[in-house]
Amino acid sequence: MAALSDAGSVRQFNEDAIATDPDAGIAVLADGMGGHRAGEVASRMAARIVFDHLQSRVIAFRSSAGAHSALQALDESINRANKAVFDASRAEAGHHGMGTTLAVTLFYDNRVALGHIGDSRVYRLRDGALAALTRDDSLLREEIDRGWITAADAGESHNRSLVTRALGVEPQARAHLAEDDAREGDLYVVCSDGLNDLVDDADIALILSALHVNLPLAAGQLVQAAKDNGGYDNVSVILAKVLQPFPAASRQRWTRWLRWLR
Amino acid sequence: MAKIVLSIGGTIVQQRFVDTETIEIGGQADSGLVVDDRAVDPKHAAIRCVGNDHILEDLGSRAGTWVNGTRVTRHILQHGDVVQLGSFYLRYLNPRASEVDFERTMLIAELPGPSDTGGQAHSSNTPPARSRVRFPSGHARMTAGARAGQTVALDRVIAMFGLSGQGRAVVTRRPHGYFVTHVEGRRHPRVNGASIGTQPRALAHGDRVEVGGEAFEFAQD
Numbered sequence: 001m002a003a004l005s006d007a008g009s010v011r012q013f014n015e016d017a018i019a020t021d022p023d024a025g026i027a028v029l030a031d032g033m034g035g036h037r038a039g040e041v042a043s044r045m046a047a048r049i050v051f052d053h054l055q056s057r058v059i060a061f062r063s064s065a066g067a068h069s070a071l072q073a074l075d076e077s078i079n080r081a082n083k084a085v086f087d088a089s090r091a092e093a094g095h096h097g098m099g100t101t102l103a104v105t106l107f108y109d110n111r112v113a114l115g116h117i118g119d120s121r122v123y124r125l126r127d128g129a130l131a132a133l134t135r136d137d138s139l140l141r142e143e144i145d146r147g148w149i150t151a152a153d154a155g156e157s158h159n160r161s162l163v164t165r166a167l168g169v170e171p172q173a174r175a176h177l178a179e180d181d182a183r184e185g186d187l188y189v190v191c192s193d194g195l196n197d198l199v200d201d202a203d204i205a206l207i208l209s210a211l212h213v214n215l216p217l218a219a220g221q222l223v224q225a226a227k228d229n230g231g232y233d234n235v236s237v238i239l240a241k242v243l244q245p246f247p248a249a250s251r252q253r254w255t256r257w258l259r260w261l262r
Numbered sequence: 263m264a265k266i267v268l269s270i271g272g273t274i275v276q277q278r279f280v281d282t283e284t285i286e287i288g289g290q291a292d293s294g295l296v297v298d299d300r301a302v303d304p305k306h307a308a309i310r311c312v313g314n315d316h317i318l319e320d321l322g323s324r325a326g327t328w329v330n331g332t333r334v335t336r337h338i339l340q341h342g343d344v345v346q347l348g349s350f351y352l353r354y355l356n357p358r359a360s361e362v363d364f365e366r367t368m369l370i371a372e373l374p375g376p377s378d379t380g381g382q383a384h385s386s387n388t389p390p391a392r393s394r395v396r397f398p399s400g401h402a403r404m405t406a407g408a409r410a411g412q413t414v415a416l417d418r419v420i421a422m423f424g425l426s427g428q429g430r431a432v433v434t435r436r437p438h439g440y441f442v443t444h445v446e447g448r449r450h451p452r453v454n455g456a457s458i459g460t461q462p463r464a465l466a467h468g469d470r471v472e473v474g475g476e477a478f479e480f481a482q483d
Contacts, residue, residue: 137372139313142373146373150336162368163369165369201389211420213430217445221420228436230394
């Protein structure tokens, strides 16, 4: 795993927050919003709460309980973070209206659980092909879905910075949860819009394909490409590569037992 | 706030703010913007407001809707755009629009009605904002390795050289020039005979680069 977060070429502060634990298979990214640096408060708070909660549940979702408990842990962590940010935004005047996007990957038992809200994304590079595993909660996305503008024209839109959902802005979080199989060689990308708003998918795929053998360099090149293309937003990226299969502990024992039988 | 200005023969005949959800444009008397011209249909076109965007849409008009000389069916209006309607010109003014692009993330209500088109997360991702950054142009004339004799265009953000096992490096294209960086392998790339180590090295026209069994001469156009 490699992770990098940068304020970008224009902004003074970094309102993105990231937290990773390669051993536990956890990657969390949050992109905060709100005036007077409240966005920074929201993203850090959310990333920390989600990360801590998932870490505390690692034993549980790595055991035979499987998908159900991983998604459940993810859901719990997001709801906790939502409540904390929401409560904090009401407790202090300077924090009023703050919120954050969130994108999380959680690897367990040859699978990955995904959680996201807002316009932070998760991509997967498999066999050289880049696929977006999340769908932005953004006005621009809706304009395209409704056929009001074409995806090709979206580059001319002025709605880049408008998200339709965020964490911590309402009592209940409306996050998207999903899961996917994770194969050996897969490369997962968790990023803030400071990356994909400035670097197109083809260039992201090209950089990852060339540099997947050197993840820190790949992360550095992605951030550099975003900054070279204008870098007017904070840019954060987490890269997680599946080096080998990672079956749940209990199943491993079961396989060993089978082998012993034969 | 955005403004539209209708003129004919250099004279302004009408102007208004784009302050309603939609503005219908046509010859019909109750249109938001009435354009009385034989080439303009009763319901010719409309401007739809979505967030910070004003989307001009042709309503199937006979003569079509033309923006800056190009016929459009749908178009996101940009500051200074000129829409031709028969003998009339409609100018769109929104000087703040370009600033909006650099604004910080804000929350906006979801659009009413169904929005989920069925979980097609993989289709038509929102592409990046149009870049205004200018990049240099260069190429590599291969002098050794499997590609010897070929010319490799350096027209993308990154290009790979060398072989796995023998050492690999990338050439990155940046606004202020090209750089070569070591990626993997025990042997680091050499530029004009000297090892570059692990740090990026700026390339100058005519530099000779050796990396993992390949060699090339760098040329900047």
